[in-house]
Amino acid sequence: MAQLRNPPGGRDARIMLGALFLDRTGSGLWAASSVLYFTFVAHLHAQTIGLLLGVAGVAGIVGSPLAGRLAGRLPLRSLLIGCHLLRLVTLGLVLVCTGFDALLPVVAATYLGDRAAKTLEMLFATRAAGEQRSTYQALSRTAANAGTAIGAGIAAAGLAVGTEAAYRALILGDALSFLAAAVLVWQIREPRDSGSSITRAVSGVTSAARTNNAVADGSTRAANPWRDRGYLLFVLLDIPMNLDDSILNVGMPLWLVNRTSAPHALVPAFLIINTVLVVVLQLRVSARAEGPRRAARAVILYGALLFACCIALASAAAGGGAGVTTVVLLAAALLVTMAELMRSVSSWELAVSLAPREAGARASYLGVAGMSQSVQKSAGPPLLTSVVMAAGPAGWVVLGTVVAGLSIVQRTACLRRLKAFTPPAAAAAPAAAATAVATATQGVAADHTATQSLQV
Structure with a gap:
């Protein structure tokens, strides 16, 4: 609770959380x-x-890189309000x-705004919280x-009523929530990129080492994410690592309605x-998986858990009565969670850690990284409804197996890139960083604001 009252970023961060x-x-x-x-x-x-959700999701693919590009040129706060x-x-x-x-163009525009907003929120966290971004x-x-839990609880009441008016009321409530969120965002100040002279000097040394190694490895050129093959590989493999979203929100409801005897x-x-x-668990899990190498290990656990969820969904269609099916589906919900x-x-941690540290490049990189969720939202629903569910229980088994296998590939690729980021002369990097810090400190010794920035 203390962290919620005093989050990294101060007052503006509290308003953004609201x-x-x-x-x-x-x-x-x-x-x-x-x-x-x-x-x-x-x-x-x-x-x-x-098909509706998949085709509309294509617009979401555009939303993430578009938001990242615009965020480097326009105020972040205004862009988020617009979304x-x-x-x-x-x-x-x-x-x-x-x-x-x-419905198609309307839902497409909604997806565009949704994915752009999430990328902008990520950039806000990166700018406002700095190195405490994981927290x-x-x-x-x-x-x-x-908030989602409360909204789902209210939705349960609407579904229990089951009338057209009740469904429309739920949509209206969602629309009004965006208006309230825009009013709150209007009250925050525009977040600034990290930036004392000392911080920039240290980042410059580390970033230079990363760039030199990445160029030697052929993975980046001029800090352009579209030419960075290593980063694009991460984004590509991250698409199936986001399938839990479509499974929870599309696959499980339709599977329940069409292939099981569980109550709606x-x-x-x-x-x-x-x-x-x-x-309940987010903060604890984040604390245990802090840092890029631990985050890479978490990818393996993701694949294993999603595989178990898919097996549970496959078994839910085997019959056994409404009671047994309900228990199995609830277990699947636990596993996908x-x-x-x-x-x-x-x-998110890997998206930031695998990108260059230059503030100007980071927005573009994170915009490209956000495409993984956008592509998943586009490809996930038709994949589940037209391929996985059409194949019956076997479709779920195959899906879980493929995701588990790709999680191993993703972890290996991320660890390889992280290793490439480490300068070969490990002892020279700290010395160079220390020299840069000393030089920067001499130049801003009288600047108390710069010292406070270093402490933060």
């Missing part, structure tokens, strides 16, 4: 009911829903749109998931279990 809480409360309303809304109100079939207001408008339009053709990220996920009211329980456990916890401490 904005995340409101945003995700509304998102919890929608996440727990969107698939069922499209099924029972918009009258779309499962494969059509997967909130965009989603306010698009979700309002969902209330009056019917049919696949009308801030854990706090932000705790606040976000607390169980769908919000998936999200409630997910969010409550993340709130544990996988998400692993992903939350690995994907």
Whole structure:
């Protein structure tokens, strides 16, 4: 609780955490009911829903790098407010749109704003929290998931009513949450890149060493993420490491409705279990997986947990009655949540750690890294509905096996890149850093602000 009251970044960070809480409360309303809304109100079939979410998700792929590029040129706060207001408008339009053709551009614009907002929130944490970004990220996920849990609980009541008006009320609640979040973001100051002279000097030495080694390895050129083959490989492999999102929000609800005898009211329980456990365990898991090498090890645990979740989902369709099926599905929700916890401490930490430290380059790199979640949101739903679910229980087994195998490849690739970042003359790097610090200190000895920045 003390960390929530005094997070890295101070007052502005507290306000941002409040904005995340409101945003995700509304998102919890929608996440727990969107698939069922499209099924029972918009009258779309499962494969059509997967296609809708998948095609719309392509817009989300654009959102992350676009936000990263704009954040290097425009105020971060204004961009984030714009994303909130965009989603306010698009979700309002969902209330009056019917049919696949009308819903597609609206949902696509929503995905664009959603992915751009998440990238901007990541940049805010990187700028405001500095080296304490892991702590801030854990706090932000705790606040976000607390809001999602509350939203899911409210959604459960709406699903119990089960009327069209109840579903529409959930969408309206989500839209209003974006308005409230925008009002809070308006109250924060524009976060600045890290920046005393001493910090820049030290970062410059380390970054130079990283760049020299990366260029020798052929992985980067002129700090351009699109030419950095090593970083692009990380982003590519990170796509399947985000499939827990589509499994929880799309695969499990549709699998329950179409292939099991479990009650439909169980769908919000998936999200409630997910969010409550993340709130309770996020900080502890983050503390145990702090640092890039520990984050790389967490990737392996992600693959193992998602494999176990897929096995549970496959067995849920084997019959055994509503009671047994309910228990198995709840176990799958627990496993996919544990996988998400692993992903939350690995994907973001590695995205930052594997990127150059120059402030100007980091925004572009993180924008590209955000594409992994965007591509997953585009490819994940149609993959699950048209391939995995169409293949029946065997589809889940194959999916879990593939993700587990790719998690091993991802860990190996990340450790190789981290090793390449370490200068060959290990003893020379600390000496060079010390020289840079001494030089910078002499130049700013009278600058008390620079000294405070170094202490932070």
